[in-house]
Amino acid sequence: MSARSILITGASSGIGRALALAYAGPGARLALTGRDQGRLESVAAMAREQGAEVDAGLLDVRDQAAMAQWIGAADARRGFDLCIANAGITTGLAPGELHEDPEAVRAILSINLVGVLNTVEPLIAPMLVRGGGQIAFIGSIAGLRGLPYAPAYCATKAAVHAYSESLRGRLEPAGLSVSLVIPGFVKTPLNDSIEAIKPFEISDAEAARIIRRGLDRRRAVIAFPWPIYLAARLSEILPARLVDKILSRIEVKAPKTRERVG
Template sequence: MTALQKTAENHHHCVLITGATGAIGGALARAYAAPNTQLILHGRQQDKLEALAEICRHQGAKVTLSNINLTDDHALKAWLDELCTNQVPDIVIANAGKNTHPQGADMLEPWGEVQALLDLNLKTPIAMAQHLVPAMQNRGSGQLVFISSLAAWHGLPTTPSYSASKAGIKAYGEGLRGLLAPHGIGVTVVMPGYVTSPMCDAMPGPKPWEWPPERAAKAIKRGIAANRSRISFPFPLNFGTWWLAVLPAGVSQWLIQRLGFNHHGETPHD
């Protein structure tokens, strides 16, 4: 066996997924789990993370786990630097996130929860790119995947801070794609609608065209493989929410109210 053949044999397609104990993250881990694949899975629920790792190993993948605090920039940098020393991930899916919303009529979201949401949903994916892009540039390849939401098209009264965080990461990913394309690095923004999960169940308001996480993971994986700039689903809800961004704001806000997205409930967390 030649040295080149040995290198090819030892190289595993490396996929990093944060928020792997969430519905979409877990489904993505199972979708990518296969022989000759190295999965790096991050999640806060250790028991659930270990169980997911066993499923992925049974499917032939090599799996390493982490539960570091993603919003601690020093810990995040140390973790990513260590990973890149061993192997720069081929695909990085920044999936970890949380939600909050007003707890009653005429109430703003609790400020502490808003800060935590912005740190995880917006700051952390940007920090991950800051730490990982130089290594990907040196290699000349890589794929960054940011999880936005259809709520990024127009802010919802039920989740204004969540909508803002997802609009922010959408804009960041779109801008980064053009910046990094000359370096062989792809950037994909994922804009899901409602996907069955505890977070989705806890959200107030109607949930039209809700998808199971396995269907969402299949669509996301297919779009990543094609290096699509945007993956948004399901089509009817994406088409409708896109119009909310195009129509005059007053019309969009009237429609949102008519569709029942002004109701309030308990605060969910991913």
């Protein structure tokens, strides 16, 4: 059964935007957050045109107090059935670079990891009190194996994967469903900034369709595309230095984030 009251962070662009529009419709209540007011208002307007009730919050997921207050108030008005912790950024290395900017590393940790905690923590207790609900984490194929061109990004997604798996084992016996989404290349502004071969890349709308179908079925893991997912899993059992050597031959230019902590 599809959720009707949904929180989506990072809803002003990319997968978050596509998910908001995929869920929008008569009877749906969407709580959307983002940092770009113009884009967020545009997504909210399109969702309303499709018949959804929309609350839009101009929020930075790094702000624990603001997130807790806004999410708590929205949940009190109408309890969320589904929370999608989606907001995230990327950062990485250009060919020839050997280390990441420490400030960029800390910025991506604060958004991709701490921002996830700030999203889900305010909802765990009220969902448990209601006896149900669903939390979904947007991870990445890059969370399955460290990539030479994006150490910090891979670290954040690996942490999100572990956190999701840990919560699932703890919360599902109490009636709260937890799902981990592991996408490969999806055509979004974030991925467009990365210069690389992108095998099996799909549109954000197609990714949203796959994710929604998996969440409707309460799947523990929603991974796509299968060839890339299986290759990443295979890399875990191959000799580590062999995989390092193969990956190091793939030329990728990943932009540095301009985000900073504080």
